[in-house]
Each structure stands twice: as C-alpha cells, then as structure tokens.
Amino acid sequence: MKRKKTNNLFYIKKLKILEVFIKILITRSWDEKSLSLISKKTKFTENEINILFPEGYYDLVRFSLDQINFELERKFQTLNILRLPLHIRIKKILLYKFNLMNRNKKFYKKILYNLLLPSKNQFILKQFYKSVDLIWYIAADSSTDFNFYTKRLILSGIYLRLMVFFFNNSDLNKLEVLLDRDLKRVSKIPKLKAKFNIFKENIPNFMRFVKNF
Numbered sequence: 001m002k003r004k005k006t007n008n009l010f011y012i013k014k015l016k017i018l019e020v021f022i023k024i025l026i027t028r029s030w031d032e033k034s035l036s037l038i039s040k041k042t043k044f045t046e047n048e049i050n051i052l053f054p055e056g057y058y059d060l061v062r063f064s065l066d067q068i069n070f071e072l073e074r075k076f077q078t079l080n081i082l083r084l085p086l087h088i089r090i091k092k093i094l095l096y097k098f099n100l101m102n103r104n105k106k107f108y109k110k111i112l113y114n115l116l117l118p119s120k121n122q123f124i125l126k127q128f129y130k131s132v133d134l135i136w137y138i139a140a141d142s143s144t145d146f147n148f149y150t151k152r153l154i155l156s157g158i159y160l161r162l163m164v165f166f167f168n169n170s171d172l173n174k175l176e177v178l179l180d181r182d183l184k185r186v187s188k189i190p191k192l193k194a195k196f197n198i199f200k201e202n203i204p205n206f207m208r209f210v211k212n213f
Helices: 009-027 034-042 046-052 057-077 086-102 105-115 118-138 145-166 172-188 192-212
Strands: none
Touching (some): 009 034, 009 046, 034 046, 057 086, 057 105, 057 118, 086 105, 086 118, 086 145, 086 172, 118 145, 145 172
16 A cells, blocks of 8 residues: 655645544534535635545545555554464554544544445445455455455454444443454354354344444
8 A cells, every 4th residue: 555645735735624524524414515614724725625635525535534544554564563473463453443543433433324325335335345455454464366355355244343333332442352252253263154154244233233323
C-alpha cells in the first residue's frame, strides 16, 4: 500500500476537512447543507472541497477509512512483529485498529449505518475487503493462490463478529477475549470447511445488528 505524503498541501487540506466532517456527522445527518457547514468551519470554498472530494460524501468516507488504514500501517512499520506467531500478529493489528476507531466511535458507527443501504453494498464490501487485505499485508502473510483468498474470507468472519461487538459494547478488554477465542478456534480446526463455518456463523449476527441498528 502506497503511503500518502503528509507534507502534500492537498493532503493537509483534506485532513482539515476530514476533521470537521467527523464532528458534523456525529451530530447530524449528511444533507445538502453539510458541505456549506464544512466550508464555513474550514474556510475552504465549496468549490475547493468539491475538487478535493469530487464524489462528496463517498469520498469523505473513503478518505476517513483510508486514514485509519494508513495509521495502522504506519504504526506497525515501527514495531518488529515478524518474530511473533502469525495469529499473535493478527491479534495485535486488529486490537490496534479498534483502538484507533474507538477515538471516534460514534462517527464510524454512523457511517456504517449509512453504508448498509442496499444501494451502497458494493462500496462497503470494497472497503471491508480493503481492511481485511491490509491486515494480512501488515502481518506479512505470504500466501498465494487459494490460500490467499481463504485466509481473507476466514478473517472476514472474525472481523464481522468483532465489529458487531465493538459497536454494541464499550469494553475493549471483552473484545480482546472474544478475539482470542475466535483465533484459538481457527488455529485448532484442521479442515478448511470447518473454518468457513466461522465466517457463516457470524453473518446472522451481523444481519441482526443491521436490523436493530
């Protein structure tokens, strides 16, 4: 994954806009007035904002999620985790990501809610895959071919389960216990078909969360 240049003027502007976008979305729904509010609070014209985020809300959400991924990757560049077993690497990466999201939990919960509409399924699935793929990348997974995809599918099931728990609970220690349990289950299951069941088991939990959101 390419890193963004933090000294880039456009990037700095986008960060300032993102900061205001997060505050606005926490307190109100996105509508035709939102862009004007961002403009007033950042002192960038609406035209400047449109140039930086041509797809509006979607680009702002995409940039916010990319920032989390960027911070996650940057953090683990400074840590030597390759000496650790793979499941421990995955655990550390996931826990750090949820700690990052916890800083603006209401915001991430709200964009998830907004993206669960059927018309936005393609967008959320793409972002979800990007997150899972990055976790394996940071963990230095060298799988190829079939294993490359099956590992991402299995981790997707675990990640879904953790997201449901995270947005409905405030105790990150309990989230860690849940993660340990799932990783332990995966490590002890020799057959790939049984591992897929972890993914299938968590889909109903996620759909119940969506229904009751």
